[in-house]
Amino acid sequence: MNISDLICLLTIAEERSISKAAKKLFMAQSSLSQSLQEIESELGSRLFVRTSTGVRLTPAGEQMIAYAEHALVDYRQVRNQIQDMEELKAGKVEFGVSTFRGSYLIPKVLRLFKKKYPNIQVEITEANSMELEQHLIAGQIDLALIVLPLMKLKSDVKVWLKDEVCLAVSSDHPVLEYAKETEKNGKMYQYVDLEDAVEFEYVLSGYDTVLGNIARNEFKKREIKPKVYNANLTAFFAASMARSGLGMAFTYASCKENYEDVTYLSIGREGIYLDLALAFPPDGYRSKAARALEACFLSSEFLKE
Template sequence: MNQKEVKYILTIAEEKSITKAAEKLQVSQPALSLFLLRLENSLDVKLFNRNNMGMQLTYQGECYLKMAQKTMKLYRDFQAEICDINSNYVGRLKIGTSAHIGSYVLPEVFPYYQKSFPNMEISIIEGSSEKLESLLSHCDVDIALIHLPLKHDVADYEIISKEKYVVAFSQNHPLEKYMYYKNGEKFPYINPEHLADEKFILSFPYQRVRQVSDQILNKANITRPDILLTTSSVQTALRFAEMGMGVTFLPESYLKLFRCSESPNLCYMEPEYEAYWQFALAYPKKTTLTGPTKAFIEITKDIYVG
C-alpha cells in the first residue's frame, strides 16, 4: 500500500467514473482500469460495484479506503517525528498556492525559511482554490496558501491576515458622486448598492475572488448582476474596469501586482458588506505537522502578523 494507490482509489470513489478519475489523475483510462483490476485480484475482494450510478464503493471498498487512509496518516506522522528529531533534515516541502498569492507571499517568506532549513527542497504547485482543496484532501501538498472560506471540510488552517476588497471603475465615472472619505483611509468608500445598474467584469464562479464578489453583491441585494465579461485573470478584469467597460472587485494586495496606466477609481466598502477575504495557511486535516512545516507557518505569521 502506498500513497499513489490510496490516491487512485480515493479519486475513483470521488469521481464515480474510471474515465473521469483517469483525467483528473492524468493517467490513461486503460492503465487505471488495469491498476484497479490487479488490486482487486491481489486482495481477492471487489472494491467497487459498477451500476447506473457509476462506480460505487462496496462495503469492503469502504473498509479498505478507511484503513488505507489511517495507514498513510500513521506514515506521515512517523515522518513528522523523524523530521523533528533530525535538525539537519533533508526533505521536500510541497506548497500549494494560487499564482497571485504565491507571487507576493513566497518571495517574502523564502529568504527567512531557507536560513533555517537550507537542505529543504521546495516544490510549488499552482492552481485555483478548487484545485488546492483537492490537493489538500489527497495530501498531495504539505501546506497551501489559500483564501477562506473553504468550500469543503478537507483541511485545518491558521488564519494569517484579513484583507479588504476594493471596487474598481474608471476615472470620471458617474459613480464618483457616491464616493465619500474617512479620515486616515487610503481610498474613499462607496455603497455597493449604487452599483445595481452597472455592468460587471467578474472572475469565474470556481475562483475564490468571484465567490467574495458574489457575497458583496448579495449583501447589496444585487442578485442578478449584469455581467459583461467573465475572466480568470484579475488583471484583465481591472484593465477593463480601468477603460470604462464596467465595474470589478479585487483584493487590495493585488493592486501592487498590476500597473494601471489610467489610475482607476478604487473604493472600499463598509463592514456590513463583508468585502474582504482571509488569507490562511491550510494543511491536510488531522495531520501531524513536521518541524519544517511548522516553521513555514511561524515565519509567515511573523511577517504578516508581526
C-alpha cells in the first residue's frame, strides 16, 4: 500500500461515494473500485459497505481511515522538511480557498508567487471556510484563506483583508427604489435596509457556507421571514441568478463583477464586514514554500497589482 492508496481511501470516506471520489481524483470509477478491492484483499477485510446511496465505513474501515489520516500528516511534514533543503528551488504548497472567492482574489497572488518561485507548485483545494478549517486540522493542506471567526481551528491566523458582505441585484430591480446613499472612506455607496426589502425574493447559499449563515443570521436578528426562490446555491450561481433578476443574492465586495446589469448594495448604513485570514495547520511544520506564499499575500507588490 502506498500514499496514493491512502489518498484514495480518504477521498472515498470523505465523499461517501466511489463515483464522486473517482471524479474528485480524476480517475475512472472502475479503476478506483479495482484499487479498493486490491487494498481490501491485501488487508483481508472490507473497509466500506456499499449502500443504495453510496458507501459507509465498516469498523475496520474506521480504523484504517484513522491510520491514513495520521500517516498522511506525517508524510506531508517530512516531505516539507525535505523540500526545504532545496531552499525554494523546488517543492509544493497545498493551498485551500473557497471556489467563489478564489476565482477573484487568488490568480493575482499566484502570478506574483510564480514569478518569484517558478519551480514551486501550488496545488489548490477548493472548499468553503468551514471545510478548510477541517482540512487544516487534519494536516491535509499547508495554508488556507478562511473567514473569521474560526469555528474549529485553534491556531494563530493573520488577517489579510476586510471584506464586505453586500447584496447583488439586477440594475432594474425594484428594490433600488428603497436604496439610500452613505459615505464610506470618502466614497458614496448605496445601501438598503433588509426591513425595506421584505417583499422581494432572495436566492441563498446553503446553511453550511459562510454567506448562507450570515444571510440567515441577519434575517433572524431582524425577525424577518424572507421569500426564498432557491436556498442551496453556490455563491457564484446565486450571484448569477441575481444578475438575471431572479432574486437578490448575498455576495462579497471582493467578488464584485463590473457588469452593467448588476448593482451592489451595502446592507444597512453601517454595512456588514468580515475578516479574511491566512491560517496554517495547528502545531504543524510550516514549510518555507508555504511561508513564501503567505509573504506574497502580505506583500506591498500584491497590493499594487
